[in-house]
Amino acid sequence: MKVVAFVSSPRKGGNTDRLVDEILAGAAEVGHEVEKIYLSDYALTPIDSVYGDELEWTDSHQGVADELIDKMVAADGVILGSPVYWFSISGLMKLFIDRWALYQRGEQRLMDLTPGKKMVVVLAMADSESEYVEAVLAPLRYAARWLKMQWAGEIVATDVTEPGDVARCPDVLAQARALGQSL
């Protein structure tokens, strides 16, 4: 099984990154092939295509997304790791997800290539109150359902602000490793 993680925090080594590493370490322990991708290494821009009557979509930056989509399609498990920004996923993660729409037309639609793949979501957030976490997760649950992917779980670290803070959350890190092992 191949597991690919997309990390949208611009802070390499930050809380999201650390949690994703833990899941990937668990997955590697049970023999899965793992890969981590920092979305900040890619020139993702807002999608510039629109729904129209014509079937052709255009997007001047599609090439960048092609590479990421290829990795997603080749994987059996997909991890989306995002810091919580303004009660939501980060803008960079949203840019990536928006681009999935480009692959919903044509001969090979993304939704025909993703059924059965596992999706895991990782969130890192400064708030200790997590009352709105379900609202952050909801669009991702719908996206997984749209793509007929299997929701394999979420890891949410609350009360983490500075890059190293998640090290103070051994329970969440253990949960992340166990989730990776279960993939």
Ligand SMILES: Cc1cc2nc3c(=O)[nH]c(=O)nc-3n(C[C@H](O)[C@H](O)[C@H](O)COP(=O)(O)O)c2cc1C
């Ligand atoms: C632009 C911005 C908006 C943020 N908004 C929230 C928020 O709404 N709720 C929250 O709990 N933390 C918020 N935070 C804090 C981050 O979620 C927190 O620092 C997290 O640990 C960052 O993860 P990282 O280390 O992976 O970058 C925000 C941080 C930034 C930079």
